[in-house]
Each structure stands twice: as C-alpha cells, then as structure tokens.
Amino acid sequence: MSSVRVEEPTLRRIVLERGVALSRAGHDAWICESACEDAPPADAFSLIGPELKLRPVVIVHECSGRLHSALLDCCRGPHPRWDTERAWYDAMRLGSGVEAAHTARAVEFHCVDLALGYASVTSRHVRVWGDRAPGNRPVDYLAGRELGFRFEALVVAIWRCYNSLRRPLWARFGESGSMPASLPATLKQAGGIPQELAERVQVSLDRFGRRVKEYRDCIEHYVPVFFSDGALMERRDPGFWACSVFVADNPVVRSTGGFTWHGRVDALSWGWRAAVEVLQLANAIAAAASVPDRGTAYR
Numbered sequence: 509m510s511s512v513r514v515e516e517p518t519l520r521r522i523v524l525e526r527g528v529a530l531s532r533a534g535h536d537a538w539i540c541e542s543a544c545e546d547a548p549p550a551d552a553f554s555l556i557g558p559e560l561k562l563r564p565v566v567i568v569h570e571c572s573g574r575l576h577s578a579l580l581d582c583c584r585g586p587h588p589r590w591d592t593e594r595a596w597y598d599a600m601r602l603g604s605g606v607e608a609a610h611t612a613r614a615v616e617f618h619c620v621d622l623a624l625g626y627a628s629v630t631s632r633h634v635r636v637w638g639d640r641a642p643g644n645r646p647v648d649y650l651a652g653r654e655l656g657f658r659f660e661a662l663v664v665a666i667w668r669c670y671n672s673l674r675r676p677l678w679a680r681f682g683e684s685g686s687m688p689a690s691l692p693a694t695l696k697q698a699g700g701i702p703q704e705l706a707e708r709v710q711v712s713l714d715r716f717g718r719r720v721k722e723y724r725d726c727i728e729h730y731v732p733v734f735f736s737d738g739a740l741m742e743r744r745d746p747g748f749w750a751c752s753v754f755v756a757d758n759p760v761v762r763s764t765g766g767f768t769w770h771g772r773v774d775a776l777s778w779g780w781r782a783a784v785e786v787l788q789l790a791n792a793i794a795a796a797a798s799v800p801d802r803g804t805a806y807r
Contacts, residue, residue, distance in 0.1 A: 520575065521568035525777050526742075526750035527626030528562055542630040542749040545638050562750075565780050566623040577620045581784050608676055611669035612790045618662040619783040625658045626776050630751045633741050648751075649738035655753045656734030659775040660727050662783065667724040669786045670717050676797040677701060677709075691717070705796050712789045716782045722759040730762040734775060 522530045529541040569576050629651040637646075674694035678687045681700035688694040695701065695709050726733050733756045740752045753775045756767035 517569035517571040517576070519567060520570045522564050523566040523568075523623045523627045524562040524564050525780075526562060526752060526774070527623075527628075527630035527776070528748060528750055529627035529631065540748050541627065542634050544634075544743065544747040544749065565776065566620050577624070579616045579620050579623075579780075579783070579787075581788075608669070608672040608790060608794075611665065611672045612787055614665045615662070615669050615783050615786060618658070618665045619780055622655065622658040622662050622776055622779055625655050626751050626753075629655065629739055630741070630749050633749055633751070645743070646741050647738040648741055651751070652734065652738030652753055655739055655751075655775060656732060656755075659734060659753070659755060659779055660732070662779045663720055663723045663727060666779075666782050666786050667717075667720050669790065670713075670720065673709075673790060673793050676793055680797040702796065705792065708792055709789065712785055716785045719759070720782055720786075723755070726756075726759040726762050731764050733759045733767070 518532075520532050524530070527542070530538050531541055533539045564580050567578055567580060569578070629648065632651075633648060670691050674688060674691045677691075677694050678698055681702075682694070682698040683700075688697050691709070692713060695706060695713075701709075723733050734753055740754070742750050742752065744750050752772075754769050755773050755775050755778065756769065757771040757773060758766070758768055761767065
C-alpha cells in the first residue's frame with residue numbers, strides 16, 4: 509500500500525513593516541524587493557532588527573504549488589490561527605461563536621491584504637522610478653489612497669470583530685433577556701464574566717478598541733482618516749525604499765480641518781497591532797466560553 513507524501517511548505521516571502529519585502533531567490537539566497545539599484549550587496553535579513561525598527565508582519569509559504577499567507581503576531585512568531593478556529597469549536601456548538609470566528613478570519617484577511625498592498629507599492633516604486641525618484645522622500649499620490657482604502661476595510665473588520673465577541677460572552681456569562689448591542693455594553697451587563705477575563709476585555713478596549721471605533725465612526729459617517737496627500741516613499745540606509753501612509757492622530761474630531769498628524773501613525777503598523785490585539789482577545793474569550801461552570805455541560 510503506497511503512502512501519501514506530504515509536501516513540506518517552503519517559505520517564499522516575508523513582508524516587513526513599511527512595505528519592505530524579502531523574497532527567496534534560491535535555496536539560501538534572499539533579496540530585498542525594494543532595494544535601490546545602487547545599493548551595495550547586503551544580507552537581506554539584516555533589514556530585520558531593532559536598528560531599523562522593521563518587524564515582519566506577513567509570511568508567504570508555498571505548498572503543493574499554492575501560496576499561503578499568514579499574519580504574524582508582533583515579533584512572537586506566526587499567529588496561531590488554527591488554534592483560534594479549534595478554540596471556537598465548543599462555542600460554535602452553542603451557535604454563539606460562528607460570527608466571531610468569521611470576523612476573526614476577516615481581520616486576518618484584511619491585515620494581510622494591507623501588508624501585501626504596502627509591499628506592492630514599494631516594489632512598484634522601484635520598478636517605475638529606480639534611483640531616479642525626485643529626492644529621498646517623494647510622495648506617491650495614487651498609492652496613498654489605495655492603501656488608505658485598505659486601512660479603512662481593516663478598521664471596519666476589527667470593530668466588527670470586537671462587537672461579535674459579545675455573542676459568546678453573553679451566551680456563556682450573560683443573564684436572561686436581550687443581548688446588548690455592543691461589547692462594552694455586554695461587559696457592563698453580563699455580571700457572570702470572571703474578573704480576570706473582564707479586566708482583559710476592558711484593557712483591550714482601552715488600548716485599541718475605543719480608537720478603532722473612533723476611526724470606524726469617522727470613516728463610515730464623516731470623512732476619511734488617512735493623509736490624502738499620498739504615500740510617503742523614503743529611501744533608507746543601507747539602500748532600500750520604504751513606504752508610510754499616515755492616519756490622523758485624533759479621529760474623534762471627525763473633521764479634516766481638525767486632524768493632526770504629529771504622531772506619524774502609520775496605517776500598517778498601527779492596524780497590525782490592533783488586529784493582533786483583537787485576535788488575541790478572541791482566543792481568550794473562546795477559551796473561557798468553551799469551559800462550562802462546574803456541573804454544567806454544553807450539548
């Protein structure tokens with residue numbers, strides 16, 4: 509009886525912050541896709557490190573002729589998305605976690621899409637301009653809107669995921685009656701939530717959730733929050749191009765005339781951190797919601 513050969517995935521591409529991408533060019537050879545034409549030869553992996561403050565955001569594997577992208581977890585390795593799906597299994601048996609699992613996957617999809625969009629912009633810049641770009645910090649006006657649209661989709665997905673987490677929380681810890689309309693309201697009304705989990709949810713809302721909602725509300729009801737003048741392309745040592753698209757420091761003002769940009773909040777770097785935060789919160793809630801109280805069993 510013949511055995512089925514399982515092909516090991518091969519790492520093909522790593523996308524860093526600022527749209528800097530590394531591609532495999534051979535068995536042990538890697539190149540930087542946005543390297544300047546006159547840059548001296550260098551180890552592509554030297555771009556990953558504290559000196560340049562560039563962290564890997566997405567990895568792309570090839571397996572059986574297909575490419576698979578995965579979101580990384582803020583310097584701690586690949587995000588355990590399969591663990592997320594398995595953890596949601598018990599909650600989905602209740603009919604309470606299906607939406608949350610779906611929105612968590614949407615968050616990962618849109619964050620990967622934003623990172624790949626950044627990489628596409630920097631690679632395109634090198635192909636079109638090479639080293640003939642006007643100065644070391646030119647602006648790509650078209651790319652700014654292109655990446656801004658992707659950021660908007662990510663922000664909407666993240667807030668949708670936050671709110672969907674109220675369903676397993678309410679099913680597991682809520683009282684009788686109608687489910688609250690938002691996660692913050694659920695946190696106040698579901699008195700059975702363990703203190704440690706309640707604090708974890710509150711910290712997440714304080715650190716990212718409220719700002720995500722401010723961005724989402726401004727985007728959906730008022731004005732865009734990204735810098736409309738375009739994407740800033742920056743030539744950096746030791747010889748590569750990087751990209752930044754800034755979003756407003758203060759979306760709560762809901763007015764382009766009142767926005768400030770002093771914090772230089774990059775859409776990918778901030779959106780990635782917010783995405784990982786809500787995915788980690790989903791894991792925590794999934795684990796808690798799938799463990800019944802003593803003497804109680806879900807069927």
